[in-house]
Amino acid sequence: MTSVPARAALKKYFGYDDFRPLQQAIIEHVYAGKDGIVLMPTGGGKSMCFQIPAVTMTGTAVVVSPLISLMKDQVDGLRAVGVRAAFLNSTQRGSESHEVEQAYENGELHLLYVSPEKLLSSGFFTFLRRRRVCLFAIDEAHCISAWGHDFRPEYTRLRQLKQAFPNVPVLALTATADRLTRRDMAEQLGIADAQQFIASFNRPNLRLEVRPGQKRREQIVRFLRDRPQQAGIIYCLSRKQTEQLSEKLREAGYRSEAYHAGLTADRRAKVQSDFIRDKTLIVCATIAFGMGIDKSNVRWVIHYTMPKNLENYYQEIGRAGRDGTDADTLLFYSYNDYLTLKDMISGSGNAEIQLAKLDRMKEYAESLACRRRILLNYFSEDHGEDCGNCDVCANPPERFDGTVLAQKALSAVARLRESTGIGLTIDILRGSGRKDVLANGYDQIKTYGAGRDMSTYDWSQYFGQLISLGYLYVAHEDFNKLRLAPAARRVLFEGETVELVKFQTIRDRKQAEESQ
Numbered sequence: 001m002t003s004v005p006a007r008a009a010l011k012k013y014f015g016y017d018d019f020r021p022l023q024q025a026i027i028e029h030v031y032a033g034k035d036g037i038v039l040m041p042t043g044g045g046k047s048m049c050f051q052i053p054a055v056t057m058t059g060t061a062v063v064v065s066p067l068i069s070l071m072k073d074q075v076d077g078l079r080a081v082g083v084r085a086a087f088l089n090s091t092q093r094g095s096e097s098h099e100v101e102q103a104y105e106n107g108e109l110h111l112l113y114v115s116p117e118k119l120l121s122s123g124f125f126t127f128l129r130r131r132r133v134c135l136f137a138i139d140e141a142h143c144i145s146a147w148g149h150d151f152r153p154e155y156t157r158l159r160q161l162k163q164a165f166p167n168v169p170v171l172a173l174t175a176t177a178d179r180l181t182r183r184d185m186a187e188q189l190g191i192a193d194a195q196q197f198i199a200s201f202n203r204p205n206l207r208l209e210v211r212p213g214q215k216r217r218e219q220i221v222r223f224l225r226d227r228p229q230q231a232g233i234i235y236c237l238s239r240k241q242t243e244q245l246s247e248k249l250r251e252a253g254y255r256s257e258a259y260h261a262g263l264t265a266d267r268r269a270k271v272q273s274d275f276i277r278d279k280t281l282i283v284c285a286t287i288a289f290g291m292g293i294d295k296s297n298v299r300w301v302i303h304y305t306m307p308k309n310l311e312n313y314y315q316e317i318g319r320a321g322r323d324g325t326d327a328d329t330l331l332f333y334s335y336n337d338y339l340t341l342k343d344m345i346s347g348s349g350n351a352e353i354q355l356a357k358l359d360r361m362k363e364y365a366e367s368l369a370c371r372r373r374i375l376l377n378y379f380s381e382d383h384g385e386d387c388g389n390c391d392v393c394a395n396p397p398e399r400f401d402g403t404v405l406a407q408k409a410l411s412a413v414a415r416l417r418e419s420t421g422i423g424l425t426i427d428i429l430r431g432s433g434r435k436d437v438l439a440n441g442y443d444q445i446k447t448y449g450a451g452r453d454m455s456t457y458d459w460s461q462y463f464g465q466l467i468s469l470g471y472l473y474v475a476h477e478d479f480n481k482l483r484l485a486p487a488a489r490r491v492l493f494e495g496e497t498v499e500l501v502k503f504q505t506i507r508d509r510k511q512a513e514e515s516q
């Protein structure tokens with residue numbers, strides 16, 4: 001059985017006794033010569049899925065990665081444990097890359113890391129054909145999709161790969177792909193029918209908390225006082241913010257450093273290595289920080305300002321608690337931050353998609369339903385129960401039986417054949433006499449006017465809850481129309497009851513916060 005050499009290699013090179021869930025299945029899939037899509041959270045152990053085939057199969061595994069700055073570290077790390085790895089990218093001198101090419105041609109390499117530019121440069125496929133490639137691993141594969149949050153145009157040409165090497169298995173790996181990104185990613189790579197391996201994104205040891213963004217520095221200092229000697233990261237929106245905050249924390253006696261793309265490479269490397277060695281306890285950083293950082297004892301992550309989307313948020317909080325023991329995450333949220341981000345995004349490419357994603361982030365921050373459920377639903381995972389380890393679960397708002405309300409909303413969406421967005425659906429529920437409502441005959445459907453008793457504002461809040469709870473989702477690819485999730489069937493046809501949070505309590509809570 002092929003798993004024997006795989007397991008032996010896991011022990012020999014990496015010192016581990018057992019594979020994590022899915023790793024073994026993915027490796028055997030590669031041995032069978034099949035393509036695959038791997039979705040695992042950061043730190044989930046994706047690399048092993050191509051490293052083990054690389055050291056056990058005949059030929060070289062070619063790993064495509066956009067993170068050029070990390071290649072050297074990755075390769076050094078592998079060499080240190082006896083894996084024959086090398087990399088090729090634009091930062092190398094000619095003599096260096098020549099040596100690597102020679103090693104490949106001599107069949108000496110288990111693994112060859114390349115940047116997408118290098119892979120697609122002229123003559124490179126011909127070069128690869130001089131020897132045998134056993135696997136193409138596309139790391140950070142979400143970068144190929146314009147739906148993703150990290151689109152890289154140079155990645156789109158990777159579709160040539162499957163055409164040029166139809167018999168070499170392709171493994172697309174990512175930590176951050178929502179439903180749409182995942183579909184698009186597979187299509188673009190020409191492996192739409194490939195098996196998908198989706199690991200759970202649940203990280204139950206991460207405590208989730210959102211607080212109103214007032215007096216943030218004071219709140220942070222209080223937060224730190226309760227956590228002496230614990231390492232953590234504070235994510236900020238701007239370079240200036242990282243520096244100012246770090247300065248304040250130093251004044252308050254903390255070993256803190258700022259980290260952002262505007263620092264020299266040497267400086268960044270120093271901050272990073274001091275943090276890994278526990279010389280620096282706190283890093284105030286922009287999103288540039290953390291990519292590929294393997295530090296297991298980060299005890300907390302704070303977001304000084306809200307990230308642009310839930311993918312980034314999830315990836316950033318995921319840097320805490322990798323050792324599996326409890327870790328805290330804290331997000332500061334204010335409506336003003338939302339507006340600032342909205343402005344920033346509006347000027348950028350594919351703004352429409354990014355704005356829809358920002359709205360999901362805002363819904364998360366404003367939500368009064370279990371935050372982990374929202375997060376996991378976003379990644380298409382429905383656990384069907386509250387987590388018990390977020391601020392909402394710890395301090396539950398008043399709930400009521402919202403089954404009838406949910407039935408009205410869901411059946412309106414069903415009767416409208418999932419063809420309307422939230423705003424219009426609410427207008428129809430409220431029996432609006434708007435011209436386009438009447439012109440389209442929406443006043444003829446059975447739920448027209450069934451929700452007259454509630455304001456538009458209340459309805460939109462409850463629709464938000466139904467989305468968060470996984471009964472509905474928004475089809476961003478189709479004019480943000482509302483769609484029924486599988487759970488909606490259970491409410492409409494199988495008598496499932498729905499518990500909702502009383503909207504009144506939301507107002508009370510907001511007022512309480514404001515008067516603080």
Ligand code: ADP
Pocket residue numbers: 014016017018019020023040041042043044045046047048294
């Ligand atoms: P990812 O690429 O998904 O972010 P990595 O491949 O870097 O994750 O793995 C994260 C950490 O988990 C690494 O320290 C790695 O050595 C460790 N790891 C991976 N697979 C196993 C395993 N089967 N048993 C124990 N540790 C593992």
Ligand code: ZN
Pocket residue numbers: 370371372373386387388389390391392393
């Ligand atoms: Zn919860």
